[in-house]
Amino acid sequence: MSIALIGLKTLVGGFAVVAFSLIGQAGHPKRFAGLFSAAPSVALASLAMTVVAKGADATLPYAQGMLIGSAGMVAYCLVSLVLINRLHALVGSSLAWLAWLAVAGGLYAAAGR
Amino acid sequence: MDGRQLLDDDLEQVGFHWSKLSKASPPELLIRFVFGGGIALVAAISGSLFGPRFGGLFLAFPAVLPATLTLIEKKEGTTKAWADASGGVLGAIGLAAFAFTALQLLRANPVVALALALLAWLLVSGSLYFLSRETGLFLWQDKLLTKSR
Numbered sequence: 001m002s003i004a005l006i007g008l009k010t011l012v013g014g015f016a017v018v019a020f021s022l023i024g025q026a027g028h029p030k031r032f033a034g035l036f037s038a039a040p041s042v043a044l045a046s047l048a049m050t051v052v053a054k055g056a057d058a059t060l061p062y063a064q065g066m067l068i069g070s071a072g073m074v075a076y077c078l079v080s081l082v083l084i085n086r087l088h089a090l091v092g093s094s095l096a097w098l099a100w101l102a103v104a105g106g107l108y109a110a111a112g113r
Numbered sequence: 114m115d116g117r118q119l120l121d122d123d124l125e126q127v128g129f130h131w132s133k134l135s136k137a138s139p140p141e142l143l144i145r146f147v148f149g150g151g152i153a154l155v156a157a158i159s160g161s162l163f164g165p166r167f168g169g170l171f172l173a174f175p176a177v178l179p180a181t182l183t184l185i186e187k188k189e190g191t192t193k194a195w196a197d198a199s200g201g202v203l204g205a206i207g208l209a210a211f212a213f214t215a216l217q218l219l220r221a222n223p224v225v226a227l228a229l230a231l232l233a234w235l236l237v238s239g240s241l242y243f244l245s246r247e248t249g250l251f252l253w254q255d256k257l258l259t260k261s262r
């Protein structure tokens with residue numbers, strides 16, 4: 001992958017995250033706004049860039065990986081709910097990354113490769 | 114966790130206060146840009162080094178959520194941060210719908226595939242939100258996950 005494509009994915013990914021987070025910030029009530037915290041912002045930007053640069057076939061494995069990663073994301077959010085209640089947001093939501101790692105990593109090791 | 118605040122939150126009408134966007138501070142937006150761009154970079158580089166399927170994992174990595182939840186907690190309290198994460202569970206299920214739809218349609222028409230995948234995310238996470246709100250599932254979830262406190 002060229003440096004230019006990696007740079008473009010980074011830039012567009014960053015802007016997409018900001019755009020979705022602004023929609024979330026405007027949304028209410030808070031639980032509804034939370035949907036946008038797990039919006040496919042980076043995915044949309046990154047998959048679109050890959051389609052443009054390399055075509056649909058090269059994009060498929062990224063989407064397959066993302067499907068596995070999204071199981072990790074569900075686990076992350078559930079575990080973060082438990083941990084935020086006990087440890088507050090920064091520590092709880094950071095520690096919950098381990099849940100993403102366990103589920104996404106486990107599924108990838110078991111079936112994803 | 115303030116149960117009353119969560120109940121009030123669930124009774125509030127769904128919508129958007131676009132005027133709130135004028136209050137978005139540049140440092141907060143920069144933090145989100147850096148974390149969002151950072152994870153896109155990790156996905157691209159790891160996809161190059163270890164294969165695109167591995168890189169794809171990071172397209173559904175919660176890179177920005179700790180920063181978002183910490184900012185919400187600071188401004189509005191732990192209950193609001195918890196409510197946001199609670200909505201995140203449904204958004205994450207929608208992410209799977211996004212990836213599944215993209216997988217099915219990318220070969221046929223990539224532009225339509227990504228547009229419909231985004232629609233699938235919106236429909237699945239939005240429907241789950243309204244279903245949970247109307248059937249009291251949120252209340253059940255709140256009780257289940259906070260009962261040991």
